[in-house]
Amino acid sequence: MSLKTQRFIGKAFGYLGLLLLIVFIGLPVFWLVIGAFKANKEILTANPQFLPASFQFDNFTKAWTGAKFSSYYINSIATTLMGATAEIVMAVTTAYALVFIRFPFRNAVFILLLIALMVPEQVVIVPNFLTIANMGLLITKGGTLETADFIKGWLAIFLPGASIAFGTFLLRQYFRTIPMDLTDASKVDGASHFQTMLNVVVPVATPAIATSGLLSFTAKWNEYLWPLIVTYSDQLRTLPIAISRLLDAEGNTEWGVVMAGALFVVVPVIVVFLLVQRFVVEGLAAGAVKG
Amino acid sequence: MTQSLTSRMSFSRLARRDWREWLTFLLFVGPNLALFFAFTYYPLLRNVLLSFQDYNTFTDTGEFIGLTNFKDVFTDSQTSVIMRNTLVFTVAVVVIILTLGLLVALLLNQKLRMRDAVRSLVFSPTVLAGSAVAVVWIYIFDPRNGLILQLLKPLAINPPRWLYDPAWAMIAIIIVYVWKNLGYAVVIFVAGLQAIPNDLYEAARVDGANAMQRFRNVTIPGLSPVTFFLAVTLVLNSFQAFDLIRIMTGGGPVNATNVLIYRLYELGFGTNTSVGRASVIGLVLFVIMLIVTILQLRLLERRVSYAN
Incomplete structure (x- = not known):
């Protein structure tokens, strides 16, 4: 294996590692943020989606006043x-x-x-x-x-x-x-x-x-x-x-x-x-x- | 110059100057030290007294009852479960965070694009409120609407019921704790890696050492002071798991996640309180901290003298 391919494989593993890291640390943060914009019926459905159908601020007003x-x-x-x-x-x-x-x-x-x-x-x-x-x-x-x-x-x-x-x-x-x-x-x-x-x-x-x-x-x-x-x-x-x-x-x-x-x-x-x-x-x- | 200045000063002037220095010192240090005496050293002593007393919260009086509290705590079958949980939790989080932290630090020490942004991302959970992290992860683990359920559904894997399952609850708490505190170890390890002089790597390379040998003989010894610092602070900080445990599981199910710090809270402030027994747990925790610290100081000493 030439030095160049070795370097390439090293880099590839490096970026794979970064990607895993971003997913492991970032996904819960992402889940927190989008969760705050989801309507309750979107969360409780049997077939939930990742992204909310429409972003809404009801949850914020509810948490703030209620x-x-x-x-x-x-x-x-x-x-x-x-x-x-x-x-x-x-x-x-x-x-x-x-x-x-x-x-x-x-x-x-x-x-x-x-x-x-x-x-x-x-x-x-x-x-x-x-x-x-x-x-x-x-x-x-x-x-x-x-x-x-x-x-x-x-x-x-x-x-x-x-x-x-x-x-x-x-x-x-x-x-x-x-x-x-x-x-x-x-x-x-x-x-x-x-x-x-x-x-x-x-x-x-x-x-x-x-x-x-x-x-x-x-x-x-x-x-x-x-x-x-x-x-x-x-x-x-x-x-x-x-x-x-x-x-x-x-x-x-x-x-x-x-x-x-x-x-x-x-x-x-x-x-x-x-x-x-x-x-x-x-x-x-x-x-x-x-x- | 200072030498000649002081020698020219008369004795009384010198004494007066010393007095002013000392007074300033006390003024600068006093408030901090006074608060430590009131809320750290004094309570440590009071904790010892309370552990030998039957304390009545309403009359604020304690009656000495010898070793009864100790007997109650150590004959309680819950205590051994809680001790084992504490050991499992602390060893697991320290070992996982150190290992994973080192791996991530090695990764972020490479010349990769976006690595500074990723480093900030990895560090960010450490500044988040434990209680906020706890509620987010309850939602992630939720057996009906949770993220993990959703991720595994396409793969036709049925995830465990996590926080509701005695066999999985502790694992769930450990995962969350590692997620929250990994970044701290990463930042310290990256700094440690950058503090190792490049000459050492060059010299090893000249001697024909391959990457694995360089890692074993240059990186690992170079990181040992930082690892020591991290191990101490990770053990001391492991009490912060209280927020997660109290909110995510309340020590359950059936004591599966009950650890000493949570037991201390239960006995001191829960429904069936006993100040005396809570103080015994406090004392046990303090003694464990002391032993850990002394052991680590010993290790450090040996390492230093070995290096000399």
Whole structure:
């Protein structure tokens, strides 16, 4: 076999692999999107077709109004903004301190962080639930909630996950690659640590911060277990819980409506992901390869 | 320059500067650390206490009852089933994701058209909400209207009833979990592949190594630190299967997909709750994590010293 045919066969297998990959990953996404546009009778027929006979938006209006998606959106936006902002700010300040500020117990602090990295938050849900209950943040009453109840409810969702280990670790790895000359020059100019962090370190570390930010954002937006445990009132529920409640226990689920609900949850994340994805792949990889 | 600066400084000025540095450090690190103490370290300790207590949720008091909770958990016939499920699930997803992830990474490391787009596509499920993924796959597996049914119909194959069949439910959960998390491993492996210096491949080629030998002797050792990192994070992340399990099967049918994290939820927040027994499960999970981490650190140590 000549080298040329060998190359050709290699390429052919390569593209076959790509095709399999696109089908395996893409088909469920495709199924989700077209499902949202199908009428229920098209889904429940004995001889279903791949593409809908006509694209229609009934499922979206049904999910939005019937299932009160607007209130779920507000809760999700509030808790995600609180959580992601806290995580990004604390990841940057903690990582900056660990790399650029002299302190006798710096390594001990780093080891504390590594321990936290090893403890998935799901393991401590029971004691954390008791802590949140003792703080008076559980809203168990029925009826229409007031502003104070919403703030308490959001805090209950936000607090236990507000600290950040993985993002801090990622940023620390990245900050260590920043030349000391840069920060030293800033210090000689009389800048405080706060100014050096904002004006020198943050601009240089944009890919890593974008990565860590996207991870925080998606983790908060998609979080399911903890908000499920600490919310009783339907008015405090977040989006991921809302979609699972669209399923019908008797097996008569309106799939079109469920898919529309799933799209409501998924689309904002996809948009943010597309905006920052070129940073993310690089940033994530930096943590692993240099780590 | 820093040397001469510090030597010229008087002792008191130096001390004052140190103080300011330390204060800034505490200010920068404090909030993060305080939250970790309140919601990670303290609950770990409290979890140990709770596992020895008969805890009353209404009065918020616990009475020490020795090892009763442990006895209850470990003599419960469900526990061994759940432990086995957890082991099967974790080993299966870690091994499948590592193997498939490496294969896909090798593929996407070739010079093929569209490979960047495909890489983004493969990564995209990792950012989707677990609950959204769960409902989509329930629809895909649906024995009456599902996608799989529809795909296999022309081939005259009858698919299993997936989530309703105790023999297939765990396999279904594993498929979905792999689908969702494969992209993470791919991105890390691709980065690892690109970090291997080209000189090594050239040198191997000069020595007459064929493609298979180059893969065995250059690629595999070059990827081992990345593989280690991935194995650790994949084990730690495997708890995220909770969303899928809770929505797709509720741990069933007949406990076929019940794993430790789901059992912890059932005992802590389900219909028949026991804070004490839930804490025992929490403790078991933590100890498993600890053992896995220590084992992997040991392995890493040996590998590093071997390399030296």
